[in-house]
Amino acid sequence: MTAEDLEPHFARLGGDPVRDAFTARRAVMPWRTRRPLPAEEVEATWARLVRDHRPAGPDAPRLAYVHVPFCANHCLFCGFYRNAYTPQGASAYTDLLLAEIEREADAPAMQAQPVDAVYLGGGTPSALSADELSRLIATIRRTLPLALDCEITIEGRIIHFDAGKVDACLEAGANRISIGVQSFDTKVRRRQGRRAGKEEAIAFIEALRDRDRAAIVIDLLFGLPGQTEEVWREDLAIAAAIAPDGVDLYGLNLIPGTPLHRAASAGKFPDAPTLADLGGFYRMGADFLGRQGWEQISNSHWRRTPRERNIYNLRIKEGVDCLAYGSGGGGNLGRYSYAVAPDLQTYADGVRAGKKPIEGMRVSDSLQPLRNAITSGIENGRLHIGDIAALAPGEDVAGRLAPLLDQWRTAGLVELAGDVMTLTTAGRFWYSNLIFAFDAVLCPGAPAPAAGGPPFLQTPHKKRELS
Template sequence: MSRLSPDLLRQFDVAGPRYTSYPTADRFVEAFGAAEYGQALDECALRPAAQAQPLSLYVHIPFCESVCYYCACNKIVTKQHGRAATYLRYLEREMAFNTERLGRGRTVTQLHLGGGTPTFLSDDELAQLMAAIRRHFALAAGAECSIEVDPRTVTSARLQVLADLGFNRLSFGVQDFDPEVQKAVHRIQPASDVFALMRAAREIGFDSINADLIYGLPRQTEASFARTLRQVAELRPDRIALYGYAHLPERFKPQRRIVAADLPAAADKVAMLTSAIDAFLEAGYDYIGMDHFALPGDALAVAKREGRLQRNFQGYSTQADCDLIGLGVSAIGRIGATYSQNAKTIEAWCDLLDQSRLPVERGLALTRDDLARRAVIMAIMCKGEVLFEAVEASWLLDFGKYFAAEMRQLEPLRQAGLVEVDERGIRTTASGWFVVRAIAMVFDRYLQANRTRAQFSKIL
């Protein structure tokens, strides 16, 4: 597979959304609250059986024992594990409020526990949470049940507990194996520990084991990151997520502890990305898109080849387009043509639940234009192709006229060899996949209107 030259990577390394949704979360408004979300649930419950979709669940566990300086997640740093018991009681209350409107026992085909650190919960607390989920929803046979794992918080015995509870996919937060980099970001985890956990997970038989990496961290060099890449290739996880570190200390307080002078230069970041792409492709991984790689036999790689790849708030997914219920503080959901987000502080989230209200703080009801553009953007992000006729038939518009300005803006990307355009549609080239966000951004009406991108990380 061809890739971009370092010069082109630098040229298209601009700030922009990750498009886990469109419109993006920065467009959510407080005018969409609990009442509007409740109405969306009611409408979902009234759909005829033939139109009923399975659900996806996201549960946010915000607690961490220690802070990782690079982190931009919504989290609560505490060693008081007793706080988790209270949080779980409120989580079940939120489940009840949702299923009162939606109906109990709705089929769930995808469950994801994110954070924070979901494995902050004890084994008994994880069992309690899974029991609560099963009381309110029906986990389908073969449902994709995934959990984010901090290697510092689990043992091989704990991994077996996760499997016994029904989890079949793990995502290990590796970030970097270099000890100096780990010290600089306040996350010490010896490579030997991760290797042992990976072996144990394979022996237990998890369907998929992911590893998350970050390039552009303080004290990273091309040479040190190359060592990490070799170790990851030896680990051979089923999937790899390779994120570029976005240094935004004005937005994320923990990042203020990072010494800016320790950060690699932009040219070094590009070199790390180029080396990583080469290393993973040479190791036999398929490039899924953006920052994701998967072994050819993994379900994500199969979905990419078969044109079934999807994208939701957790990133690339094999799930068919379905409704998503977000549970927990700051969790984001999607029901029908709406997005919603829960209160971002645990105090506000609990207070709304104490008032017997759905804890939604903001959201958005999508317009016809939003839906049409979402279809185009997700086609680019997931399939690398937009067929004019399909969009015109679905949204009753003339693509050339409706998106005339956007087609003109595609021209520099076409000349750079990132897209091909003909009478049938738009196709992302093999090189274009590496900056697919830049291609999708052309069709983002909100981004093009205000040109304010400071709140987004850079593409690379």
């Protein structure tokens, strides 16, 4: 690429890099260059994969993702809400989910190698009853070939995640609990549809911590309506005082279709933070946790103790195999990524018919290992140019990247030492722009994603019961 070709990826010089290095953040979706598989080929392709697919190597890590698509209420900022929780619906769904997991458990692809991490996400997995959670985790442990030190994470919310449910998860084998706190400030929480106030949130996390039986991780979100710098400082201080094993810091993303996005579009969010504001919040959080001695292990994640490993979230960025279960879940086997039907009735009909209810599959090209290495390295904040060059034999990777890396170094986004690129705090905030630029430079001519994204992400929210 010429200097003129690289210029759109250059950062602004002379300003505050964490606040204004770029005018917008680039979206980098995992399916961005994967070709949709024709619908008529999906069933046969899946049958072949579960019979013949094997991991890339004898020590290749593997993951499993289990989706629980229910929430007690729809938080205004959330783009993952799909189904309102009811006891009857959750009970019927749990039975279907267990049937799906058990039916394919003995398939060669599922038993090929140990699973290093299992993630129960949603939705809100903790919306299930204590018995349902216990049965689900026990089935996973009984049927999947879990590694001896497998990380088993369950996402939860403060409301409805009572002591009985927590203990059921721990006794069944969960060893990592992730709680979406977002903010401790009562006004900010209530404004987003969160029912628990500050004191209740603090007491809940402290009770989890004091059990001392699992890694406890809390998510904090910056840029929420009413969340001033003062509120954000207090959120950080409270989180550090509680002393969980890990903490995630995420910037608010106004996802189209969410209640908060609609409110902002209607002018009901006058104090919406600018992109520069979000950069300032991120730096404030990174600096605070650094002073507290926390270790940053990804762009959004810090840990206080070695008990927090964050295996699933780190490995998924590497593009490793991921077995997926449950309505709305997504997985990956080799070159193929797949999505389980997000519509509850479609999912139920498929499981009852004895089929894997896959709604869409995509296949990657030969450059996917290179993209995975770039994404993983930038997510970790440290990328070896020599390592990615080895995935592009015959290409002058270092030479093509040199003008771009040098410009980013001057702009304050990266530091360079030999062939190692290390992200600064500003570089970590703008990580998606860096990935986007690497893609453009090293993977030119790659097939563009279909307009609107994959079909399984276009399904509207469903709020119906299973029949």
